[in-house]
Amino acid sequence: MANAADTELDLALESAHLPALLAAMVHITGDASWVRPEWTPVYVPLSRGETGLSDAVQAEIRAKAKVVIQAYLSDGKIAAPAPDGVTLGRMMDFVGGMPVPEEYADFLTDELAISGKSTKDPQFDQPQLKDAARKLKVLVIGAGMSGLLAGIRLSQAGVPFEIVESNADVGGTWLVNTYPGCRVDNSNHMYSYSFEPNHGWPQHFSPQPELLKYFQGVAAKYDLKSHVRFETRVESLSWDEAKSVWRIELLGKDGSAETVEANAVVTAVGQLNKPRIPAIEGVGTFEGPAFHSAEWRHDVDLTGKRIAVIGTGASAYQFVPEIAPKAAHLTVFQRSPPWGLPVPHYHEDVPEGMKWLLDRVPYYDKWYRFWLFWTTTEGFLPMVKADPGWNGPTTAVGEANLGLREMAAAALAAQVEDRPDLLPNVVPTYPLGGKRAVLDNGVWLGALKRPNVDLVTQAISKITPKGVVTADGVEHEVDVLIYGTGFTASKFLSGLKVTGRGGRELHDVWAGDARAYLGMTTPGFPNFFMIYGPNTNIVVNGSIIFFSECSVRYIVGAVRLLAETGARAIEVKQGVHDAFNIRVDEANKGWAWGSANVTSWYKNEFGRVSQNWPFGLIDYWRATLAPNPDDFVLSKQPEPVA
Numbered sequence: 035m036a037n038a039a040d041t042e043l044d045l046a047l048e049s050a051h052l053p054a055l056l057a058a059m060v061h062i063t064g065d066a067s068w069v070r071p072e073w074t075p076v077y078v079p080l081s082r083g084e085t086g087l088s089d090a091v092q093a094e095i096r097a098k099a100k101v102v103i104q105a106y107l108s109d110g111k112i113a114a115p116a117p118d119g120v121t122l123g124r125m126m127d128f129v130g131g132m133p134v135p136e137e138y139a140d141f142l143t144d145e146l147a148i149s150g151k152s153t154k155d156p157q158f159d160q161p162q163l164k165d166a167a168r169k170l171k172v173l174v175i176g177a178g179m180s181g182l183l184a185g186i187r188l189s190q191a192g193v194p195f196e197i198v199e200s201n202a203d204v205g206g207t208w209l210v211n212t213y214p215g216c217r218v219d220n221s222n223h224m225y226s227y228s229f230e231p232n233h234g235w236p237q238h239f240s241p242q243p244e245l246l247k248y249f250q251g252v253a254a255k256y257d258l259k260s261h262v263r264f265e266t267r268v269e270s271l272s273w274d275e276a277k278s279v280w281r282i283e284l285l286g287k288d289g290s291a292e293t294v295e296a297n298a299v300v301t302a303v304g305q306l307n308k309p310r311i312p313a314i315e316g317v318g319t320f321e322g323p324a325f326h327s328a329e330w331r332h333d334v335d336l337t338g339k340r341i342a343v344i345g346t347g348a349s350a351y352q353f354v355p356e357i358a359p360k361a362a363h364l365t366v367f368q369r370s371p372p373w374g375l376p377v378p379h380y381h382e383d384v385p386e387g388m389k390w391l392l393d394r395v396p397y398y399d400k401w402y403r404f405w406l407f408w409t410t411t412e413g414f415l416p417m418v419k420a421d422p423g424w425n426g427p428t429t430a431v432g433e434a435n436l437g438l439r440e441m442a443a444a445a446l447a448a449q450v451e452d453r454p455d456l457l458p459n460v461v462p463t464y465p466l467g468g469k470r471a472v473l474d475n476g477v478w479l480g481a482l483k484r485p486n487v488d489l490v491t492q493a494i495s496k497i498t499p500k501g502v503v504t505a506d507g508v509e510h511e512v513d514v515l516i517y518g519t520g521f522t523a524s525k526f527l528s529g530l531k532v533t534g535r536g537g538r539e540l541h542d543v544w545a546g547d548a549r550a551y552l553g554m555t556t557p558g559f560p561n562f563f564m565i566y567g568p569n570t571n572i573v574v575n576g577s578i579i580f581f582s583e584c585s586v587r588y589i590v591g592a593v594r595l596l597a598e599t600g601a602r603a604i605e606v607k608q609g610v611h612d613a614f615n616i617r618v619d620e621a622n623k624g625w626a627w628g629s630a631n632v633t634s635w636y637k638n639e640f641g642r643v644s645q646n647w648p649f650g651l652i653d654y655w656r657a658t659l660a661p662n663p664d665d666f667v668l669s670k671q672p673e674p675v676a
């Protein structure tokens with residue numbers, strides 16, 4: 035008769051992602067034949083990872099793995115040496131379900147810390163270096179996901195730092211966005227720091243309070259709060275040529291002002307933190323409560339109210355299904371529909387068995403993350419690549435993109451079979467991948483189909499004290515107006531005055547067209563680094579935490595260069611910066627989001643894609659391994675005062 039532990043293991047194996055489990059078996063047993071050709075998964079695109087393996091094969095795998103796991107649990111030993119490079123390559127191909135190019139082996143081994151260590155761990159090991167690092171000070175602006183990360187790495191490197199945060203707590207976007215239904219749209223097992231896995235995520239895509247709890251937990255674990263000045267804003271900062279330091283003007287919530295100095299400044303303020311209220315005639319005249327999704331008015335009871343929502347982007351997509359059942363009537367004003375990618379388990383709990391496996395079976399978590407990583411990042415990119423010779427419909431950018439479009443459009447159409455009137459308005463005409471796609475488990479169209487919900491596609495002509503007037507002259511009277519209209523994302527570092535060498539202000543230099551080298555550094559602004567800066571965003575491929583981790587590694591590397599060389603200032607060369615940006619602009623044209631048929635917040639007022647990284651993740655990983663001293667001017671002496 036099965037005992038309790040046996041039953042627990044059987045249940046756990048039921049929820050296993052089998053390719054990841056098989057790769058874990060290779061680690062435990064040292065036997066590479068676990069990843070054998072006849073067990074190779076054939077993933078179904080847009081499925082939740084169905085492997086195509088027959089029930090009999092699945093049962094065989096589970097039974098065999100059970101024996102190994104039981105043995106491992108009884109002695110806790112992995113006798114086998116780590117798989118060699120060739121075996122790791124085979125395992126990657128196997129779990130990825132396709133040949134993963136050889137060049138990815140180092141990158142993925144490192145990203146997943148398969149060997150237990152990573153290039154992202156700061157290596158400040160020699161005493162002299164440690165000593166020099168201790169004499170520097172770095173000021174980080176923002177205590178969200180990126181700022182906390184910078185704090186962790188600087189602290190590991192032994193570099194004194196302070197974080198300035200305008201909010202009363204850490205968490206950034208996960209602290210501020212509290213609208214109903216707010217949740218992560220990347221699988222949590224990938225949307226978490228590579229070095230801080232959380233095997234207890236309650237859902238595959240957990241709600242905002244869980245994300246906040248995670249980041250607060252990390253902040254506590256690394257004792258970061260003691261480094262944070264809360265409820266304090268950085269008003270301006272200026273480079274002091276004589277001393278080679280940044281002078282930073284701080285303003286406390288109570289109005290107290292202070293100036294501090296730091297050798298280097300790191301901005302970690304996010305791209306999506308300044309709400310955008312569109313310049314529609316009459317904005318501000320509405321008599322009832324009107325608010326933006328990122329400034330949700332929890333004091334406004336929506337029950338039984340007539341509500342207008344403007345915008346159908348990622349935020350509205352999450353809160354509309356939540357508020358629709360409460361409203362007396364909900365009018366959703368849509369300018370362009372979002373693309374939904376079918377993800378049926380979007381709101382589902384992570385099965386207990388899955389948590390058990392992540393926690394108890396060594397390497398399972400890493401290979402599960404690898405599978406998520408590969409299939410939703412580099413493995414997905416070919417489907418949104420623009421074919422330069424494409425002469426098919428403008429609703430796609432190439433053959434693969436058209437195929438993806440057809441699959442996603444069919445999934446949308448199937449949901450409105452009973453409401454054919456909705457069909458023309460819910461399938462986008464722009465190519466998939468042009469804007470951020472949302473995850474579709476049916477609740478969005480389910481909400482739009484409700485009898486108390488109207489989807490209005492007429493353009494908005496003005497806002498009045500009573501509601502919203504559309505181009506057809508209809509006034510839609512409502513009690514509450516909610517803006518799901520996004521953020522002023524291309525206005526990088528808005529509200530922050532940054533005066534660099536020669537008294538030049540960063541926004542004057544940018545003139546509305548923000549650029550940086552690798553998203554982080556700009557000529558004329560020594561020792562000034564941005565995380566999630568220009569051209570480091572992603573549209574379809576993966577988690578922004580990946581980018582922040584790479585950026586922070588590079589920034590810590592730049593600080594290391596200062597400590598190692600005794601230089602006072604590190605400044606990217608103009609030519610290096612300009613040549614990089616030419617490459618970026620050219621490459622961005624080669625993707626769906628760069629297509630002339632797409633307008634989005636990824637493009638700035640000049641039509642340039644100022645947000646997105648146009649290469650593979652592996653390219654950012656490689657480019658940010660460490661700063662190349664040849665790309666920079668390292669000055670030892672403070673510049674003479676002019």
Ligand code: NAP
Nearest residue numbers: 217218219312345346347348349350369370470518519520
């Ligand atoms: P958004 O994607 O920029 O969406 C704004 C919406 O407002 C769009 O539908 C836009 O229409 C519409 N809009 C703007 N101005 C308008 C006007 N004058 N009249 C009518 N409609 C107007 O903003 P968001 O939904 O807040 O999302 C922003 C980004 O935040 C996302 O792309 C994502 O990166 C992130 N986000 C992530 C999550 C998550 O799951 N973790 C959740 C929310 C947001 P057009 O499309 O026609 O411009």
